[in-house]
Amino acid sequence: MRTRYIIYIALALLIGFLIYNKFFSTKGKEAMAQNASKSTKRQNGPVAVNVMIVKDTAVDNTIDVTGTIDANEKVNLISETAGNITGIFFNEGSYVKKGQLLVKVYNQDIVASLKQNDYQVALAKQNEYRNGILLQKEAISQQEYDTSLTSLNTLKAQSDVLKAQIAKTEIRAPFSGTIGLRNISPGGYLSPSTSIATLVNIDPAKVTFSVPERYQQLIKPGTKVNFTIESARNKFSAEVYAIEPAIDLSSRTITVRARSANPGNLLKAGAFAKINLTLDQIPKTIMVPTQCVIPDLKDSKVFVYHNGTALSKTVKTDLRTDTKIEIISGLKAGDSLIVSGLIQIRNKVPLKILKVIK
Template sequence: MRFETKTAKAMPCRLLTCFTASVILLSACGEKKDKKPAPADAKKTAIPKVDAFIVQTRSFAESIEVPGTIIANESTEIQPEVSGRIISLNVAEGKYVTKGSLIAKLYDADLQAQLKKLQVQLQIANTNEERSAQLLRIQGISKADYDASLLNVNNIKADIDIIRTSIARTEIRAPFNGKLGLRNISPGAYISPGTIIAVINKVDQLKLDFTVPEKYTSQIKVNQLVQFKFEGSNKTYEARVMASESSVTETTRSLKVRAAIQSKDDVILPGAFAKVQLNFAPDPNAILIPTQAVVPQARGKKVILYKGGTASFVDVSTGVRDSSYIQITEGLKAGDTVVVTGLLSTRPDAKIGINKIINQ
């Protein structure tokens, strides 16, 4: 009897425990049923957004700056033809001289003495030749004897011409009208053919020499005007193309061009360094894109195009550039959409979106 009583009392506790567990279990199941699965889009990676540029053609005038040198129309170093001691020096430093002006005179007393000796011999030879001619007319001598006397006259005349030429070489004269530079010797100095007495420049017409890269050689024309500046002056001067070399220099792959300076200004000096500005004919259908849109590669250059929501890498050839834009000569056409941001993180054929369009 006692056993049954304890069992009857314990039954309600067990039932209560089971009921509580059932309620908790049902609640948990209800919570699991209430939770909805996360949408599939939330699990996908977000598509990166980039800025883009729409390619358009426009007129573009290309210009480049190249180094140049101002030169005189004529320039030469005044040097003697023979060795000797200077007895007279007439170098007016920094002054203009006319063609034929005597610059320097070398010692020629020995040559003058030889000339006088030959002149005396010529007088005697002429007298003998006249006598021989008279004797020949009366057949007093043979024709061979007369020819010998005439030959002697001609030989002495030739020797006199040689001496006079040697004397002329002792006189150093200006080869053309020009401006003398600084003299490098003093009176009494012994000079040789390698000695430079002074430099003379013909500065009434100055020229401009400059080099053009090989790719622009076809755009250089005779009579084309170019502009240049040089240190020491803020003015812009003009020069007209005269001629160019017949071939491109192999070492530098450039063409040497010569132009005649149109302005005459005393501040322009031969030998001065010049910055030459070349402006070429405009291209009405040039393609320009932002400079940062070009991706350098080990072999060539690429740009990223936006095509149907994906990134497409294409090879391009470039031309001139400035601080903002670069010219594309091959690889793009009008209407293409070029990616200009996020270039390092964009992979070929990757999905991308447009954040905004950058205007040209």
């Protein structure tokens, strides 16, 4: 035990001697002073930086929003009358033309009634014709002739009613487009509540999106829109043709609709669209890299190279892009903006230029 204590005491004395020799002896103080002098020289030396010559440039004021692809026309096909299905005249997923017969419901009873009524119309015409001749010869009264004429017109009206009923038993395409999956089968019973299929016209396609209300004065019919979708690598373009007149109270946005050509049917109704909207073009402004602008408590500032040193300038900013920010005051064309080494820079710090970016 005594030997262990002796070893501990010896180690403590050795450590104390080393600490004293390094920090408190004459040689240790001189070494610390030399290191401090070297550090001061390094701090007072010029900071190596890259600078960019500021210049005026034109920039597009654009915003990125999201939207939805809508069909130009879309309808859920249903029947106005009930009855057994006697024919289905379309293939699922096929293209159909406007007016094409798609589905037919049993209507033989109505067709027979129409045929019977046509015979009565023919007889009524003959009766009206004969009464007309007799009226001219004053062989019958005007009232008798009017009765025959009314009977004819009534039968004609009845024919129109029957023809309308027959038309309701034939479901035709209201517009040209692609028909979807059918929900009926031949021989089934079709009622007005039964969905037959969905008919979609997607060429041209509609692009619906919303923009903040502060941009409403910059968007008008004819404004160009570029967008992409998840299912294709193509970039698509569209043109605004309609704007909702009222602002949405919950989101404070205005709904806009554009039209896009879709000859290859790459655009599908319901698809998600990433939209890049060009609002206007600023013909002359200053754009600088975002990292050059240092936020302050009240303003923002940048550093410029001036007579070999760094000079701080207060600036005002506006438009931002992914990598740049617009300076609307505080900089002018020709200034040498510092774009690197900003962490080490303070006002009046001497600088050494490594590279000039024009």
